[in-house]
Amino acid sequence: MATAANAFSIGSILSAPDALVVPRVQRPYSWESTETKELWDDLIEFHKRYPGNTIKSREYFMGAIVGQRKNDDDGSFVEILDGQQRLATLTILLSVLRDQLHSENPSGAHKIQIGSIEKLGSLDGPAKYQLTLNKIDRAYFRQEIQEYPGGEVKESNIASHILIKKAKDFFNRKFTEFASEEKCSTVDFAHRLYGIVTQNLRIVFIESDNWDDVSDIFERLNDRGKGLSTLNLLRNHVIAKSPVNQQDDIEYAWEQVYSLSNSASKVDTFLRHVWITYRGDVKKQSLFKEIKAVMASPDAPERLRDPFKFSYNLASDAETYKRILASQHEDAGCARWLRAIQTLGATSLLPATLSACDDWLDVKSQDFLLRALVVTFVRHSIIAGGDSSTLETAVYKVARDIRHGCSLEVALGTLRPLLRSDKQIEADFSTLSVPNSKSGYQRHILEELENHMSAAVKDPSSQPEKGPSGSSVLWIEHIYPQRPGKKWERWKEHEMLVNRIGNLTLVHNKLNASASNKPFDEKVDIYRESHVQLNAGLATFRSWTPQSVQRRQVALAKMAPQVWPRF
Structure with a gap:
């Protein structure tokens, strides 16, 4: 058949004769709270915009779903290549509406179950479902979401299972809160949302029986703008092109990669960093196309060309990267x-x-x-x-x-x-100002200066109770306060001087709060109590002025070439 694209309601997609199956090449469920909240907010906004019967002829477009029609011993089915996250999340929401109706409107609950979640089957056969997720999520999704009435589900620590449960809990909570705020009955609100999801939400369903056509459409939809992450695209490509007898091992390797983070953007950053180590700089937008082209090239090294070796090297790099981040x-x-x-x-x-x-x-x-x-x-x-x-x-x-x-x-x-040159570094450091938005820069500079100064001190009693590197005990303190109160006169050069390195120091957590906006002569005693070497010279100042900031910073600048030495 030729590639076809037609608009359908979600209800007609979920109640169609052909089951929807997510193939193994697709990654597990990945929607986080941001996506589920956005979906919920859109549904509520749509509900409010069209009150009562005015909603009947209205449509809300949810994008495209890409699928390949196939056949097996049980008949025909549609393999979903893109759109499974939306279908899974809508099924989760429908299961929440079903459960909300369970006690007050059991027939309505049954209608949702049979009409949108479970296929109508024989009396003595096993239940069949409209949507089947991939191997990792299939059993958990059925037990937690699709089975009705459901039983006790064993808690899972698999990332995608946790996200499924979080989505279900989120929809349950938001449903109860909204029904209470709007003073509407559970039954009426459940029926209203069910109608919106199944009748008003519409998608364009793109299907073909040719894998290359469907795969090309899938990549074009996702390799630009908002869509699947680069890593998802690459995983799908690698598994689809690998021998069947290697797919289980390759899939396991990719799960190690995904264990880096539930955030697609963070894992995509890892992939780009890995590729830079092999091929040099590449922009995020062209990353998938470049990797795909290299893997297809007979001149590429085998570790980049062979799907199995590429996947396992990537998994090994993911473990190293995880240790680096930790x-x-x-x-x-x-x-x-x-x-x-x-x-x-x-x-x-x-x-x-x-x-x-x-x-x-x-x-x-x-x-x-x-x-x-x-x-x-x-x-x-x-x-x-x-x-x-x-x-x-x-x-x-x-x-x-x-x-x-x-x-x-x-x-x-x-x-x-x-x-x-060291001379240039000293000169630049003497006027260095680091904004609070770069607090990591502030902390590193102060910690390394403290390490340098502490190394020269032989008396252990004058050392802070914990070394600064990696410490959560020492806090960044502005000597001249960020928000000067009655006890400080606001300097004319406030914005220019408040974040100068000469105006910053480290104090213990317990001392930071007590220092606050106290006048300088009271702060000095607190600094002395901290035993932080950065603070040792502050007692020599009788007052704290713009000139004091510059004098201290010039002294610190002389150390900079030693703290961060040339090599």
Whole structure:
């Protein structure tokens, strides 16, 4: 048959003779609270916009569903290639309406079950359902959502199962809240929503019996704008093109990748970072097309061309990436720099970090390279205010070079041109101001200055009760307050000086609250009590003025080239 596209109501799709089946190439249920809330809000807004019978001729378009019509021993069915998340979520909502009607209107509940969730079958045969999810979610979805009346369902820790249960609980809660606020009966409100979902919601159903045609439509719909993530597109492509006897193992490898996060954008970022380590910089919008083209090229290395090897290498990288994001490393020095990268929010460093932590050379080399990446980021991006694209070009080259086995010296040689001279770093640091929106920058700078100053102190009694690196005990404190009260005169240069490094310090959580907007002469005693070396010199100031900020910052600037040294 030729490719066909027709508009249908959701009710007609869910009650059609042919069952809807989600194939194994599709990822598990992934809608989070943002998507379910958006759907609920849209339905309520539609309900309010068209009161009473005025709603009958109105339509609400929900996009397109792409499917391939197939046959097996049980007859024909439609394999859903795109749109399963919407269909699954609407089925969850219908199950909530069914359960809400269960006690007061059992016949209505039965109508929802048989009309939209379960197919009408024989008396002695097993129940058959309108929608069948993929292998991972199938059994749980049936027990939690589709079976009626349902029994006790064992709690699951699988991410997609948790999201299914969260969606169900969300719709139950919002239904009860709205019915109470609007003072309408459960039965009337359930019937109203059921009518909107099954009659007013409409989709364009695109179908064909040719896989290549359907797959092409699917990719065109999702490889631009809002749609499936790049990782979803790639997973579907890899599994569909792999031998049947390898699909279980490949699917397992991809589940390890998805375990990184429930957020599609975060996992897509990981995929881009991995690809940078192999091929260099690539923009997010063209990532799927480039990977697909490379996998199809006979000249590509086997680890990128073979679906099995590609998937398992990706799963291995996902485990390494997960440890990086958690700042976990067998070596304490490496772990320290991983924490620094997270504190800074320096995502541009992650591709090179991934390459370095993936069995590259020895731990000593990894530690040196990670430190060099952090130093480069601080000197180039924060202190000197260098261009981010220049940094990315260098770091992405390092990522690729390391993946291909370069030496430590080659990697360092790529980064050195970004370091600036020590004289320039000291001059730039002496006027450095870091806004609160970059609190990670503030924290890293203050922590590293404190580490440097503390290392020179031999008396352990003068040390803070916990070292600053990775500490949640030490808080960032503005000496001249962000919102000066009656005890502080607001400086004319307030905006320019309040976030200068010379005006920032670290204090213990318990001391930060007590310092607050107190005058400087009272704050000094609190700073002294903290035993933080950054605060040791504050007692030499009789008052705190704009000149004091500059004097302190110049002193700190002299340390900057030592704290973030050239390599």
